[in-house]
Amino acid sequence: MNIIIFLLLIVISIGLIYVIHRYFGKHELYLLDIIYCILSFVLSFKLINIFGINVNLGIIFNSGIIMILYYFANRFGRADLRKLVIISIITAFSCAFLLLTVSLMSGSLYDENIILFKDLFYDNMLMVIMYPISLSISLLLSCYGFSELKKIDKKKKIKTMIVLIGIVFADVFLVTYFAYVVKFKYGKSLLISVDNYFVKAIILMFMYFALDKIMKIKKVKL
Amino acid sequence: MNYLLLGLEIILTFFLLIIFYKINKKDGLYLYIGLISSLLSIVAVGGIDALLFKISIGIPLVVALFLCNNVIIQRYGIDEVKRIIYTFGISYVLTIVILGLGSFVSLYGYTFSGNEIYDYLFGYEFSNFRCIIGSFISIILMILIGSEIYYSFRKSRNVIIISNVVTSFVIFFIESLVFVLISSLGSFTVIELFGMVSVRYIIEIIISILGIIPLYVLVKYIDK
Numbered sequence: 001m002n003i004i005i006f007l008l009l010i011v012i013s014i015g016l017i018y019v020i021h022r023y024f025g026k027h028e029l030y031l032l033d034i035i036y037c038i039l040s041f042v043l044s045f046k047l048i049n050i051f052g053i054n055v056n057l058g059i060i061f062n063s064g065i066i067m068i069l070y071y072f073a074n075r076f077g078r079a080d081l082r083k084l085v086i087i088s089i090i091t092a093f094s095c096a097f098l099l100l101t102v103s104l105m106s107g108s109l110y111d112e113n114i115i116l117f118k119d120l121f122y123d124n125m126l127m128v129i130m131y132p133i134s135l136s137i138s139l140l141l142s143c144y145g146f147s148e149l150k151k152i153d154k155k156k157k158i159k160t161m162i163v164l165i166g167i168v169f170a171d172v173f174l175v176t177y178f179a180y181v182v183k184f185k186y187g188k189s190l191l192i193s194v195d196n197y198f199v200k201a202i203i204l205m206f207m208y209f210a211l212d213k214i215m216k217i218k219k220v221k222l
Numbered sequence: 223m224n225y226l227l228l229g230l231e232i233i234l235t236f237f238l239l240i241i242f243y244k245i246n247k248k249d250g251l252y253l254y255i256g257l258i259s260s261l262l263s264i265v266a267v268g269g270i271d272a273l274l275f276k277i278s279i280g281i282p283l284v285v286a287l288f289l290c291n292n293v294i295i296q297r298y299g300i301d302e303v304k305r306i307i308y309t310f311g312i313s314y315v316l317t318i319v320i321l322g323l324g325s326f327v328s329l330y331g332y333t334f335s336g337n338e339i340y341d342y343l344f345g346y347e348f349s350n351f352r353c354i355i356g357s358f359i360s361i362i363l364m365i366l367i368g369s370e371i372y373y374s375f376r377k378s379r380n381v382i383i384i385s386n387v388v389t390s391f392v393i394f395f396i397e398s399l400v401f402v403l404i405s406s407l408g409s410f411t412v413i414e415l416f417g418m419v420s421v422r423y424i425i426e427i428i429i430s431i432l433g434i435i436p437l438y439v440l441v442k443y444i445d446k
Contacts, residue, residue, distance in 0.1 A: 002327045009323065027249045031256045035313055038260045039320050042344075045336045048327040057324055083245060090245075091257055094238055101231055102265050105224050108276040110410075111269035113343065113350070120339045 002048050009057070013064040014207050017071065018214045026076060030087060033068045036061045037091040041131055045120055047192070050199075054192045059172070059200040062135070066142050066167065067207045070160075073146035074215065081147070085139045092132035100128055130174065138171035157212075164204045172197045224270050228282065232429055235286035236436040239293075243440055251294055252309050258283050258290070259313035264321070266357040267343065267350040275417040277425060278353070278401070284361060285429040288393065291365050292372050292386055293440050300373045306365055311358075318344075318354055349409070356404030360397045368393040383434055390430040398422040 013036070020028045044058025065088060072081045103121040107114025121128050145163040152159060173193055235258065242254040261283060268279040278284075287310065294302050325345035328337065343350070368389055375385035398419045406415060 005323055005327045009320070012320065027252065030246070030249070030253055031309065031313065034253060034257050035260050035316055038257075038264070038317060042264060042321055043324050046324050046327070046340050047337060057327065061320075086245060087242075087253065090238070090241060094234060094257070095261060097234060098231065098261055098265070101227050101234070102268060102279050105227050105268075105270050105279060108269040108271045110276050113268045114270060114279070116339050116343050117265075117268055120336060120343065124336060 002050050006048065006050055006055070006057075006060075009060045010203060010206070013060050014067070014210050014214075017064065017067060017211065018217075021071070021214055022217060022220055026080065029068055029071065030084065033065060033084060033088055034091050036064045036068065037088050037135070038095050040065060040135075041092060041095050044127065044131060045124060053195045053199060055199050056192075056196050058131075059196060060203060062138075062171070063200060063203045063207050065135070066138065066164070066204065067211050069139060069142050070146055070208070071211060071215065073143070073150065078147065081143055085143050088139055089132070089136045092135045096128050096132045100125070134171050134174040137174065138167050141170060142167050160208065161205060164208060165201050168197060168200045168204060172200055224272065228270075228279075231279075231282040232285075232432065235282050236289075236433065239286060239290060239436050240439060243293075248294075248298060251290055252305065254290055255287060255306060255309045256313040258286050259310045260317040262287070262357065262361075263314045263318040263354065267353045272425065273417075273421045275414065275421045276406075277418065277422050278357070278405075280357065281422065281425055282429055284357075284364070284397065285426055285433060287361060288364060288368060288390065288430060289386075289433040289437050291368060292389065293437055295369050295372050296376060296382065296385075296437075300369060303365065303369045306369075307362060310361060310365065314358055314361075349405075353405045356401045359404060360401040363400055364393050364397045367396060382438060386434055386437060387431065390427055394423050394426040394430065398426065 016032055017029075020032055040058045040061035042058075043061060044056055046057040048055055048057055069081070069084060072084050099117070099121045102114070103117040105114055105117075107118075142163075145167065149156065149160055149163060238257065239251075239254055242250040242257070244250070246253060262280045265283065266278060266280040269276045270279055271277075291306055294306060321344040325341045371392055372385050372389045375388060379385075402415055402419045402422065406418060410418070
């Protein structure tokens, strides 16, 4: 079941970018970026096991955000790219702020969901704080990397892959290691971070090749 | 403490409304609707006690959607309603469906409390599902009916404060009634249901009156 859901989420993540590329425009891609930011934030509280590897579910939609950024870098101007980064950062920080605020409230006598919010977000406060910071760093790095890659003509694919692997390193070790180090011991936390690094790198490579193919498909005006 | 935190939530939503408009003008308002809808689908299930009755913690976000809807209708006309509903519906449904899918997977080998809590919150539990459906239907109704009422006031007398206040008096009664009936009918007594509708209605009215400030800033000042 785990592997089916995991693959389904990857297909949804790249499939929605395809649908928007084919039938919609820039505005809808901004909207998708906002939804992916929130999804990746909340899903990052879920840790799953695939073939013995422990994976943070948030990495799928986090990869989706980087792919949207890659799409913007190749299709639109610098101003749009900058706007996308600003919107993503605002979304991540406001989501973290709202969920922390909500988790600090005292729940109703008839309702136990607030206690669950507290257990999920307040008890994992380090993760709530680290997520927007790591997303901001990885987006700024990606923005710079993709802008520089536009100027290069030779061996572009290999260089893009190296940039993506570098971005994943900064992102995964910042958020995953420090977030889990409170919950697990140092060794286990490092092991989970390494697992996440490899899985996220593979997902990003898959999404990169898929997006490369998607970008060659002609748009359809509805 | 709860009221203070609710106040912080209100300030955040109003602040975001102005920021998104500054970043991307009209499209920014739609992005704001997408952001608020996604967040609402997460927090709609939480409830706190206010004036002795249970209210949802998503109320400031519901009012933010109402205000943003009014700004769009005020500036760009009634034809935008269809796009507002699409933006709200897609963001809300997509978020809750994908988060729900996440609850079907599990972890072996480690004990991570986050997983179990996540599954309780987003795993299509019946009472939570009622809250989510109730919130969705009540907001669709709020946008559809509210836009018509707001636009008719705007046409006859273009005074933002009057249009906003009168629309909110009518529309929040319908919204509160629909939400409470769908989410809580059968789980509470009639008196409790009446109290929940009344308290939700009063709080929504207060927040929407406070919301006239960002609404006025957006409509009157920002472009000048």
